[in-house]
Each structure stands twice: as structure tokens, then as C-alpha cells.
Amino acid sequence: MRGDVNPSIIRKAREAGARKVYFASVTPPIGPVVDGEERGCLFGVDMSPQDNFAIRRGGLEGVKRSSGADELYYLSMESMVRAIGLPEEKLCLYCLGGGHPVRKT
DSSP: OOSSSHHHHHHHHHHTTOSOOEEEESSSOSSOEETTEEOOOSSSSSOOTTSOOGGGTTHHHHHHHHHTOSEEEEOOHHHHHHHHTSOGGGSOOGGGTOOOSSSOO
16 A cells, blocks of 8 residues: 555545544555565556555554554455465565565575
8 A cells, every 4th residue: 555545535534424434454564665675566566666655654653644544454464365365375475575476585
């Protein structure tokens, strides 16, 4: 998540009368920096490793603060892989902090 859409959605929910707004993502945070390596998509999806992902602007607390949500929840990598139902080695998880999809480290 870049974090640029969530604030407007959360603001609209509050304008509609919501007293509390909870943000829940079906993936782990997209675009973390892992071992000094900026993560993002290496295969052309519009989220390059150099993108300005929300997780890089203050961690989870920064995402929560900038989004305006009262609570923020992310699915863990393990839970997401289990929900997909494929072995982790069959999935590209690089943008979420997983291993490089081509270079084996």
C-alpha cells in the first residue's frame, strides 16, 4: 500500500458519520526495506522498489497516523500464504519482504 488512497477513504467514512475507522489489509505491508534493500515489484507492476510506500514513511505507526485510521491491521505473511493455498516457493513475495524471485540468496 502506498498510503495515498486510504486517507481519502477514511475521511469519507468519517464524513458519513463513522466514529471509529479500522483499516485492515489482506497482505503484509507492501514496500518494506529488508536488509537495506527497498522492496517493490521487479516485474512491471506499478509499484517499483523506488516507490514512496507508506511503510517507509514512519513504519506502521506512521501509516496509521497518516491514514487517519483509529486502528490498523495487516495480515501476516504466513497467514496470507496459507489463505492463498500455494506453497510459498511458488509465490513471488518480494514486494512484501520475501526473497528475491530470481536471485536465490
